[in-house]
Amino acid sequence: MKTALAPDLRAFMSVALRRQGVVGAIAPSSPSLARALTAVVPTSGTPVVVELGPGTGSISEAIRERLSPGARHLAVEIEPDLVTHLRRTKPWMETIHGDAADLGALLARAGVDRVDAVVSTLPWSLFPGRRQERILGEVGRVLAPTGAFTTVTYLHAVPLAGARALRRRLRSAFDEVLTTGPVWRNLPPGMAYVCRRPVAGV
Numbered sequence: 183m184k185t186a187l188a189p190d191l192r193a194f195m196s197v198a199l200r201r202q203g204v205v206g207a208i209a210p211s212s213p214s215l216a217r218a219l220t221a222v223v224p225t226s227g228t229p230v231v232v233e234l235g236p237g238t239g240s241i242s243e244a245i246r247e248r249l250s251p252g253a254r255h256l257a258v259e260i261e262p263d264l265v266t267h268l269r270r271t272k273p274w275m276e277t278i279h280g281d282a283a284d285l286g287a288l289l290a291r292a293g294v295d296r297v298d299a300v301v302s303t304l305p306w307s308l309f310p311g312r313r314q315e316r317i318l319g320e321v322g323r324v325l326a327p328t329g330a331f332t333t334v335t336y337l338h339a340v341p342l343a344g345a346r347a348l349r350r351r352l353r354s355a356f357d358e359v360l361t362t363g364p365v366w367r368n369l370p371p372g373m374a375y376v377c378r379r380p381v382a383g384v
């Protein structure tokens with residue numbers, strides 16, 4: 183019997199099963215989580231929005247819904263198969279093949295030096311502390327003073343040492359770190375961190 187998985191889900195599962203050490207999730211984010219993460223994306227003007235770890239694009243669609251014509255939407259993805267999938271299925275987005283740890287250089291190559299919102303679903307728990315700090319530093323350097331950075335944490339992981347360490351790093355990197363309410367309609371349930379005003383020199 184043939185399975186009728188949607189193309190995005192099929193692509194996600196195919197990479198996630200082979201590369202769990204890079205993807206770090208069992209399913210794509212739900213529309214509810216995508217809405218919580220993308221509420222910081224300006225709905226007017228011509229902002230520059232960057233997505234880190236777009237996967238098969240479940241967050242990308244929510245970003246696109248908020249953007250007006252003339253805005254830029256760049257997405258940095260490290261997995262080559264997912265980059266190919268995104269370029270084919272979401273040609274309206276500027277998909278960059280690269281590592282979020284090199285964000286500043288990747289954006290400079292794309293002619294971008296200031297970003298209004300950065301939305302991340304990177305698998306933080308898979309990264310050593312130094313790598314987390316490097317990525318947060320890169321985000322802080324490209325974010326406009328009025329910009330915002332959002333990222334996700336899963337509810338079951340909140341009490342764990344790794345998640346506590348990430349929270350500490352977020353609080354060192356940003357002057358304001360807020361959390362949204364729980365998003366139950368996601369596998370697994372999660373919530374978003376909303377961070378503003380990067381601390382200089384982190």
Ligand SMILES: C[S@@+](CC[C@H](N)C(=O)[O-])C[C@H]1O[C@@H](n2cnc3c(N)ncnc32)[C@H](O)[C@@H]1O
Nearest residue numbers: 205207210211235236237259260261281282303
């Ligand atoms: C948890 S999945 C999220 C996928 C999708 N955005 C979603 O919410 O369903 C994490 C994604 O981050 C990508 N990724 C992991 N490390 C990365 C890095 N250093 N730079 C850019 N992307 C990375 C993975 O390949 C994967 O697509």
